[in-house]
Amino acid sequence: MSRRRIEFGDFQTPIKLSNLVTSLLTELSIKPHIIIEPTCGSGSFLISGMGSFNGAKYFYGFDINKEYIQDLSSKFKDRKNIEIVEQDFFSFNWNGFVQNLKKPILCIGNPPWVTNAVLGTIGSKNLPEKSNFQGLSGFSAKTGKSNFDISEWMLTKLSKVLNKSDSYMAMLCKTSTARKVLLHNWRNGIEIDDSRLFLFDSKKYFNISAGACLLYMSFKPNHFEKKADIYSDLNLQNRIATMGIINNELVADIGSYKKASAIGGFQYYTWRSGIKHDAAKVMELEKVGDKYKNGFGEIIDLEDTYVYPLLKSSDLGNDRLEPRKCVIVTQKNMKDPTNTITKKAPRTWDYLNRYSDILLNRKSSIYINRPRFCVFGIGDYTFSHWKVAISGLYKNIHFNAIGPYEGKPIMLDDTCYFISCKNEKEAVFITQLLNSPISIDFIHSLVFFDAKRPVTIDVLKRIDLRKLATELGVEKKDINCLKQSKNISDSQTCLVFD
Ligand SMILES: C[S@@+](CC[C@H](N)C(=O)[O-])C[C@H]1O[C@@H](n2cnc3c(N)ncnc32)[C@H](O)[C@@H]1O
Numbered sequence: 195m196s197r198r199r200i201e202f203g204d205f206q207t208p209i210k211l212s213n214l215v216t217s218l219l220t221e222l223s224i225k226p227h228i229i230i231e232p233t234c235g236s237g238s239f240l241i242s243g244m245g246s247f248n249g250a251k252y253f254y255g256f257d258i259n260k261e262y263i264q265d266l267s268s269k270f271k272d273r274k275n276i277e278i279v280e281q282d283f284f285s286f287n288w289n290g291f292v293q294n295l296k297k298p299i300l301c302i303g304n305p306p307w308v309t310n311a312v313l314g315t316i317g318s319k320n321l322p323e324k325s326n327f328q329g330l331s332g333f334s335a336k337t338g339k340s341n342f343d344i345s346e347w348m349l350t351k352l353s354k355v356l357n358k359s360d361s362y363m364a365m366l367c368k369t370s371t372a373r374k375v376l377l378h379n380w381r382n383g384i385e386i387d388d389s390r391l392f393l394f395d396s397k398k399y400f401n402i403s404a405g406a407c408l409l410y411m412s413f414k415p416n417h418f419e420k421k422a423d424i425y426s427d428l429n430l431q432n433r434i435a436t437m438g439i440i441n442n443e444l445v446a447d448i449g450s451y452k453k454a455s456a457i458g459g460f461q462y463y464t465w466r467s468g469i470k471h472d473a474a475k476v477m478e479l480e481k482v483g484d485k486y487k488n489g490f491g492e493i494i495d496l497e498d499t500y501v502y503p504l505l506k507s508s509d510l511g512n513d514r515l516e517p518r519k520c521v522i523v524t525q526k527n528m529k530d531p532t533n534t535i536t537k538k539a540p541r542t543w544d545y546l547n548r549y550s551d552i553l554l555n556r557k558s559s560i561y562i563n564r565p566r567f568c569v570f571g572i573g574d575y576t577f578s579h580w581k582v583a584i585s586g587l588y589k590n591i592h593f594n595a596i597g598p599y600e601g602k603p604i605m606l607d608d609t610c611y612f613i614s615c616k617n618e619k620e621a622v623f624i625t626q627l628l629n630s631p632i633s634i635d636f637i638h639s640l641v642f643f644d645a646k647r648p649v650t651i652d653v654l655k656r657i658d659l660r661k662l663a664t665e666l667g668v669e670k671k672d673i674n675c676l677k678q679s680k681n682i683s684d685s686q687t688c689l690v691f692d
Contacts, residue, residue: 201318202259203306203344204235205400207366212238214428215364215408216246218392219300221430224362224412226300230254232283232352237266239302240276247300256281258320283348284322288355297360301352304366305345307404313344322347343368349375349409356413357384363413369393369405369644373437373444379411380420380439387417391437392425405644421448437642443656450639454632457665459658463613463624465651468606469523470570472556476549477569478504479520486520497539500524503599507609511588515596521605522546524567526577532565571608578614579603580621582628584654585610586647591637593628595621609647611654623671627662 198204216239227250229243234255243250253276257263263280270276283305292299306320313321321344345367352363353375367375372391379386389411396406408428421438435447445451451458471477475489485495503517522542524532535543546553546567553567560570579598584591586609596604597618606612615621627633640653663669 197316200308200312201316201320203308204259205304205307205402206236207238207304208399209238209241211366211394211399212242213245215239215302215366216242218408218428218430219302219362219364219410220246222388222410222412224298224300225249226298226362227296228252228254228299230256230299230301231303232256232301232348233258233303233305234266234278235259235262235304237262237269237278239304240266243300243302250300251275251296253277254279256283256286258282284320288351292355292359299356299359299361301356301361301363302365305348307343307345307368307371307402309341309343311341320344322351342374343371346371346374350378353379353384353411353413358415359413360415361413363409363411365409366394366406367409369407369642372407372409373642375409376411376422376437377439377444380418381442383418385413385415385417386411387414387419388412389419389422390425391422392428394428445639446642447639450635454636454639457632457636457658457662458656459661461655461657462659464575465611465613465654466573466575467571467651468608468610468612469521469572469576470560470608471521472558472561473549473552476546476552477522479522480518481520494541494545496522496542496545499539500535500542502602502605504605504607505583505596505610506607507585507587510583510585510594510606510610511590513592513594515594517599517604521607523572523576523605524569525565525572527573528564528568528570530565532567535567575614576605577603578616580615580618581606581612582615582621582624583610583612584628584649586649589643589648591634591641591649593625595625597621611649611651624659627659627666627668628657630662630666632665633657633662 226247229240229247229250231237231239231254234240234257237255240253240255243253255266255276255278257280260280263278267278270278310321349363349365349367349371356363369391376389392408392410394406394408396402396404421436423433424435424437426432426434436449437444437446438448439445440448440451479486479488479501482493485493486501487493500522501520502523504519504521505515505517506519509515509518524535524546535546561568581596581604582593583596583606584593595618598604613624615624636657637649637653640656641648660669
């Protein structure tokens with residue numbers, strides 16, 4: 195794919211899809227006076243809009259690409275009610291422009307689906323000036339939460355511009371972008387009376403694999419409707435759920451949430467991410483006889499001292515609970531020095547030093563100013579022999595009680611989440627609670643399955659195990675677990691990587 199195509203998110207919408215979108219919008223009985231396509235490219239939505247909205251009096255198309263603008267201008271040269279202008283979205287005075295237009299306006303189109311991180315790696319400047327528009331903290335920025343689609347910025351900007359006017363927005367975007375824009379609008383008092391998400395197959399129309407949708411919003415002064423119907427396709431008959439805000443938190447399916455919300459509340463245990471090391475080929479090993487094989491195929495002879503059995507997300511997701519791999523864990527606590535390995539396990543220290551070019555050049559800033567060969571996401575909880583664990587990556591919600599393997603606690607990778615338990619009985623009890631239908635329903639109501647990590651710590655910590663036990667009528671059975679649970683993990687730092 196060309197650099198330019200990536201940089202400008204240049205995937206022109208097939209007219210078949212833009213026709214489906216505009217005819218769907220007519221079913222919503224909207225009657226725009228003006229239609230704007232802010233990143234119009236070859237103008238599919240302007241063309242479809244002209245066919246579907248007889249009442250629309252004026253059309254505007256903008257794009258940064260001169261060639262698209264020239265082609266489209268010549269296509270429409272005989273029409274008096276259309277302006278096609280070469281314009282960078284980010285430097286345009288949208289407020290000034292929209293203020294003077296007669297309403298209702300329909301902003302429609304398909305803004306570029308590219309993230310600021312990707313633009314950063316190719317050295318592109320196709321970005322807004324201020325990138326941290328979500329107002330994230332330094333920690334979130336470091337762990338990647340400040341990564342955003344530039345379409346998220348564009349749609350948030352257009353929402354602000356259309357706010358308090360009778361207008362509409364209908365944009366193709368990633369479902370994750372649509373959710374972020376909606377959440378941002380709902381939390382920031384944008385006046386909206388109707389929001390909807392229509393899913394569509396991005397592989398079919400754009401040959402890309404991403405959860406994709408048409409995001410529709412109707413702006414109306416003094417209306418604050420904080421929910422959105424979700425449809426399985428571009429068809430008003432096929433509503434599958436309604437997402438929205440309850441108690442200032444985003445809920446994926448309000449209906450299921452209301453049914454299962456009795457178990458929402460306080461987390462008695464602290465959910466943890468598994469271990470992070472960012473050097474799988476060096477740190478993850480296979481046992482071969484009494485030796486180990488690393489990701490480069492090298493057979494190595496290491497002491498067992500720092501080697502632990504490992505389960506990865508794919509293991510948990512597929513119920514493979516006998517570890518096939520091991521991992522080198524160089525510390526017990528994030529503050530521990532690592533140079534003690536020299537004496538305790540000299541062969542391991544030699545091995546790590548042989549791969550120091552990889553280990554000392556790990557990209558994430560979490561390794562900066564920390565001991566040589568350190569790992570991340572560890573504490574006492576990492577070494578507890580019993581855990582209740584789930585993969586964050588799989589749609590089939592299933593918890594497993596994980597016990598020790600060959601006398602050692604099993605480690606989990608950083609795409610898994612777990613709570614540490616004191617013993618087998620406790621782990622089995624909690625696993626049964628979490629795998630109960632009401633618990634699964636509750637998680638389903640909060641989880642967006644198109645997300646890369648459907649299950650997150652934010653979701654898990656909303657399950658109140660004590661309320662769950664009460665709902666299931668087993669609160670007397672093992673209530674001691676829940677009583678003591680807070681003591682286990684109060685002092686540990688919570689790490690969230692997603
Ligand atoms: C996904 S394509 C969609 C084009 C068109 N809206 C459609 O649906 O067929 C994104 C378009 O955004 C344009 N674009 C990218 N960055 C832009 C910017 N900063 N300002 C204006 N247009 C931009 C690209 O040139 C490209 O035509």
